Amino acid sequence: MNVKLRVWRQKNSETEGSFENYEARDLNPNMSFLEMLDVVNEDLTNDGSEPIAFAHDCREGICGTCSCMIDGKPHGPETGVATCQTYMRSFKDGDTITVEPFKANAFPIVKDLVTDRKAFDKIQRSGGFVSVRTGAAPDANAIPIGKDIADLAMDAAACIGCGACVAACKNSSAMLFVSAKAGQLNLLPQGQPEKDTRVLNMVATMDEAGFGNCTNQYECSAACPKLISEEFISKLNRDYMSASVKKLFKAKAL
Amino acid sequence: MKVIHVLFRSSIGKKFTMAVSGFILFGFVIGHLSGNLQIFAHPDKINAYAHFIESLGPALWGIRLFLLTTLVVHVWVAAQLTIENKRARQKNYDKQVTLRATLASRYMRVSGVIVLAFIIYHLLHFTVRVTHGTEAYPTTILADGTKVRDVHSMIVLGFKSPYIAIFYLLSVGLLSWHLAHGLVSMFQSVGLRTRAWSHVLERITVVLSVSYFLGNALIVVAAMSGKVRIQNPSVVGFTCRDTCEICGLRNAEAIVENADAVEDNQS
Amino acid sequence: MILDSKIPEGPLAEKWKNHIARGKLVNPSNKRKYEIIIVGSGLAGASAAATLGELGYSVKCFSFHDSPRRAHSIAAQGGINAAKNYQNDGDSVYRLFYDTIKGGDYRSREANVHRLAEVSMNIIDQCVAQGVPFAREYGGTLSNRSFGGAQVSRTFYARGQTGQQLLLGAYSALSRQIGLGTVEMFCNQEMLELVVVNGEAKGIITRNVNTGQIQRHSAHAVVLGTGGYGNVFNLSTYARNSNATAAWRAYRKGAAFANPCYTQIHPTCIPVSGDYQSKLTLMSESLRNDGRIWAPKKLGDKRPPNEIPEKERDYYLERKYPSFGNLAPRDISSRAAKEACDEGRGVGETGLGVYLDFSDAIERLGEETIRERYGNLFAIYKEITNESAYETPMRIYPAVHYTMGGLWVDYDLMSNLPGLFVMGEANFSDHGANRLGASALMQGLADGYFVLPNTIPHYLADVPREAAPSIDGPEFAVAELEVRDRTNKLLDNNGTKSVKSFHKRLGEIMWNYCGMARTKEGLEKALELIPQLREEFRKDVRVPGEGKELNQSLEQAGRVADFLELGELMCRDALAREESCGGHFRVEHQYPDGEAMRDDESFAHVAAWEFKGEDKVPERHVEPLEYEETKFTTRSYK
CATH class of the missing domain: 3.90.700.10 (Succinate dehydrogenase/fumarate reductase flavoprotein, catalytic domain)
Structure with a gap:
């Protein structure tokens, strides 16, 4: 099969970008989208042009590096997969495919299709952890955790940090990411002591980073390669307001 | 102030503020509609109700101030959120598809702004009473002899103009649409929407917003089509008689013609 | 070259305890005076950075990814072993130790493997405390599954993504330390050279992959947790960007490379x-x-x-x-x-x-x-x-899928180059000639959380508490120049063939001659072909683009250049090891029924290779493996 590509090319974060057109010929429908880009890049290199920069690594949908906006949807037309798990059979012979990087002010473009998502790391640093010293942990079975809670925490923990939620949201809100990260720990008994400070700090950092606000449209959840539920956003809202109220009225040690 | 900071500075706080102010306003419009539905009863009913509200005096002003503040907060925070949301992605995509956002949710700003314009007009129309001449705001006498504003006639008179009626219908339609997203959304924003009952919540929302629209539309259509008629003799231009079957107990002079005659006279 | 494994005295089960008890320590108030560079942020790198930062050392952690969470540890699916015996099915530290030794076909160090089995239990405790959502039973206790090479159920798992969950646990601990300021994180920084000062590893040279900026970093010790080298084969289950450059640069600076032919x-x-x-x-x-x-x-x-x-x-x-x-x-x-x-x-x-x-x-x-x-x-x-x-x-x-070989390290995880520590898949130590399923995650976290933090003071205690060597020193200048030279040479080469085409050809040679079945003739052929390909690469590779911005072809070119040297070493090692063991199968050495034939007389040792100069034949050194506890037996599965 053959497809035409409209690819966003941008030299670096300082310069303006624009679309370039390419043709990808003689493709095997069982090729992954990134393998198709490999082929295009190989041709570009052989022609003496500069290949398209795109983020990728594990190519099995778990590292969260790949991040293309394909025909207006993060990670391409299929549901519940990352860009690396999108295959050419999802397109028709002769299609024109528009490929853009994930865009948000909090995610500056590094080059071409590569976006810098360090803002997520910042959020994580402000509270996405349980403070436990290495070696200070009690026996793993000391605290039983019901299977339903463990499974729900696992649903949240499935987040691969790719940023598709931000890319899909018309407001570039990071609520699904933050809610998944905070939600996982807030659900588990291990996360309880720091639950309130966790949500307050993570939300404050998220707000500072320049993400937009959630307008409850759930595009994030629909675009998420792990289909993380917007229910965690609801939980984050609840946890945040209760933490705020508690902060106002809670007794404090001297 | 920490409270102010939470409610007006943090992203989740702002959404909470939107939800709570939205909920108050929703409560108000439902109350307002149930009040208005009294138009289908005897005119005295709604007129007495309106009079009761007006007679609250300082309390009424308190309520008005509260509602107005709520509205201002709702609009102000919405504007703030909109600006922030626009700023969060200054360079937009060339192509972006919608995955599951409802149409209502995508046009909240449009419906909100039109509804706001409508509210202003509506207040000028019925509360401040300046959009029409004085003849549009008659008075009447209740059974106990109190002279009150004839809200019943005001409403019917108000919707006689098809332009105004259509504007009302449209605005109420948009408000219902606004509620269709707003109602579900407020539960999400305060953290009460969960997968376990979100489908039920969505259905309730549809029923509520459609009923709200139908309730309002019924009043407008009824007034427009003459199913509800003006019964105030001074408006109609005739005096009442003792044994009027409509007014029954009212002690006044007779009226012979019906409301259709009034219209003929006026035209 | 002396390969002293420094295995502690005493009975096997007491060695680790005694070693910690008797080892030198660094005073808590002095810890911050020691700077430690950690390269890599996978299971081993992130857990070590978090733990050392928490202990008070001044840690700098480097990753070429945009976030530490993207390291390829994340892709492990199955699970992590631990001798918890929660199933009451007869598991014990000894049994996990024994299974691992036997699974490794008697080519790993007993003391290291026993230590791994001992700390396996602490790992599970630690991860659960961090909020890793392991699978659980209805009663709320942890669930286990069985894995190959074991007769007990000792594998802990988190749906099909145990690697991601464990890495996120380590990443969260690392994030906490970065937030507290004890660890400085350098993302998008690829280590391109090791700096050796007076025979000890004291720094690295990095290139910022987004800006092309070359930087010098000095420290009192350098720790590599940079993963395996399976991408030599081009096609593998490794991530596309997994590479051996950090380890290979260390090898070229004098660190011995052990058992490179052991691939799984x-x-x-x-x-x-x-x-x-x-x-x-x-x-x-x-x-x-x-x-x-x-x-x-x-x-x-x-x-x-x-x-x-x-x-x-x-x-x-x-x-x-x-x-x-x-x-x-x-x-x-x-x-x-x-x-x-x-x-x-x-x-x-x-x-x-x-x-x-x-x-x-x-x-x-x-x-x-x-x-x-x-x-x-x-x-x-x-x-x-x-x-x-x-x-x-x-x-x-x-x-x-995995490489058991790697940089040689002693019991303290220090290479023969003082000050250079190597953890996880990047070292050679714990899996012998074949790794059992669900053991890689165990080793990475064992090294990072529990082993290195307890062994690095043994070295640091003797290092003067003055500042780390100045980055303006001549060794740093020379190392930086080497990096610049290599980079510019690649960019200015103006050849005709893409990096990818060379990688593919190397992969084919490696797969055909140094893959699942190896022969003398095949390996000799590969040893002819690889230098030819390397020569062709040097002459004819084309690297488009510039050096002062994101240039993925350039990054890949540097990595493939190193693979072209490492591939040769793998073949050399495979040729020298005249036996079949674990992942290394020499067609000449098999029983009549086609089973692998080990030669414990001549090859019960670690082969560690010493770099002797550009395009020169490296020297093979030997560290004998002594088995006190276990006896050699032939693995039979009939």
Whole structure:
């Protein structure tokens, strides 16, 4: 099969970008989208042009590096997969495919299709952890955790940090990411002591980073390669307001 | 102030503020509609109700101030959120598809702004009473002899103009649409929407917003089509008689013609 | 070169405890005066950075990714072993130790492996406390599954993504330390050179992959947790960007490279579908519990699998290994698949594949049960191949999955180059010639959380407490110049062939001659071909773009240049090891029935290679392996 590509090319974060057109010929429908880009890049290199920069690594949908906006949807037309798990059979012979990087002010473009998502790391640093010293942990079975809670925490923990939620949201809100990260720990008994400070700090950092606000449209959840539920956003809202109220009225040690 | 900071500075706080102010306003419009539905009863009913509200005096002003503040907060925070949301992605995509956002949710700003314009007009129309001449705001006498504003006639008179009626219908339609997203959304924003009952919540929302629209539309259509008629003799231009079957107990002079005659006279 | 493993005295089970108890320490108030560079942010790197930062050292952690969370530890599916004996099925530290030694085909250090088994339990405790959502029973206790090479259920898991969950646990601990300011994180920084001052590792040179900026960093010690080198083969289950550059630079600066020929080939991967392929995807070993592996009996039988009658199918694992059948260990199953394909009985378009058939299991248990057990794996298979494994058998073929070899380290995880520590897959120490399933995650976290933080003070205590060497020193200047030279040479080469084309050709040579079955002739041939290819690469590679911005071709070029040298070393090591053991199978050394023939007389040792200069033959050193506790036995699965 053959497809035409409209690819966003941008030299670096300082310069303006624009679309370039390419043709990808003689493709095997069982090729992954990134393998198709490999082929295009190989041709570009052989022609003496500069290949398209795109983020990728594990190519099995778990590292969260790949991040293309394909025909207006993060990670391409299929549901519940990352860009690396999108295959050419999802397109028709002769299609024109528009490929853009994930865009948000909090995610500056590094080059071409590569976006810098360090803002997520910042959020994580402000509270996405349980403070436990290495070696200070009690026996793993000391605290039983019901299977339903463990499974729900696992649903949240499935987040691969790719940023598709931000890319899909018309407001570039990071609520699904933050809610998944905070939600996982807030659900588990291990996360309880720091639950309130966790949500307050993570939300404050998220707000500072320049993400937009959630307008409850759930595009994030629909675009998420792990289909993380917007229910965690609801939980984050609840946890945040209760933490705020508690902060106002809670007794404090001297 | 920490409270102010939470409610007006943090992203989740702002959404909470939107939800709570939205909920108050929703409560108000439902109350307002149930009040208005009294138009289908005897005119005295709604007129007495309106009079009761007006007679609250300082309390009424308190309520008005509260509602107005709520509205201002709702609009102000919405504007703030909109600006922030626009700023969060200054360079937009060339192509972006919608995955599951409802149409209502995508046009909240449009419906909100039109509804706001409508509210202003509506207040000028019925509360401040300046959009029409004085003849549009008659008075009447209740059974106990109190002279009150004839809200019943005001409403019917108000919707006689098809332009105004259509504007009302449209605005109420948009408000219902606004509620269709707003109602579900407020539960999400305060953290009460969960997968376990979100489908039920969505259905309730549809029923509520459609009923709200139908309730309002019924009043407008009824007034427009003459199913509800003006019964105030001074408006109609005739005096009442003792044994009027409509007014029954009212002690006044007779009226012979019906409301259709009034219209003929006026035209 | 002296290879002193520094294994502590005393009985095996007491060695680690005694070693910690008697080792030197750094005073808490002095810890912050010591700077430690950690390269890599995978399981080993992140856990070590977090723990050392928490202890008070001044840590700098480097990753070439945009976030520490993207390291390839994240892709491990199956689970992590720990001798908790929560199942009451007879597990113990000793049994985990023994299984690992035997699984490694008696080519690993007893003391290291015993230590690994000891700390395995602390790892699970630590991860649970961090909020890692391991699978649980209804009663709320942790759940376990069984894995190959063990008769007990000791594998802890988190759905099909144990690696991601463990890495996120370590990443969260690291994030906390970065937030507290004890660890400084350098993302998008690729280590391109090791700096050695007075014979000790004291710094690194990095390139910011986004800006091209070359930077010098100094420290009192350098720790590598940079993963394995399986991408030498081009096609593997490794991430595309996994590379051996950091380890290779250390080797060229004097660190010995141990057992480079030990590579693990995983038997159940989705076969290559075409020339364009960039990556092989693993299908979990657990599928072999219910799937039956077969190939057609007839050569070149191109009929669809469902049309091949039962009597024309060869269930070769069941035939050759009746007692283990389809659950024969990884190395053995892989070789058997290769044999079938070499005979011309392979299936699929390329003829490189065998069937993993679930039809019997579906008939016996019903499709629903199979869906419950393997639904997500069948979905991945469908996603990639567009075929439903419920209707037609899966096609599988072995693929490179892990490298047991790596930089040589002593019991303290320090290489022969003082001040250079190596952890996780990047070192050679714990898996011998073959790694058991669910042991890689265990080793990475053991090294990072518990081993290195307890052994690094043994070195640091003797290092003067003054500042780390100045980055303006001559050693740093020379190292930076080397990096600049290499980079510019690649950019200015103006050749005609892409980096990728060389990587592919190298991969083919490695797979054909240094893959699942190795021969003297083949390895000698590879030792001719690789230097030729390297020469061609130097002359004719084309690296488009500039050096002062993101340039993925340039990054890849540097990595492939190192693979072109490392590949040769692997072949050299494979040629020198005149025996078959674990992942290293020499065709000349097998029993008449085709089983691997170990030579414990001559090869019960670690082979560590010393760099002798550009394009010169490296020197092979030997560290004998002494077995006090266990006895050599032949692995038999018949």
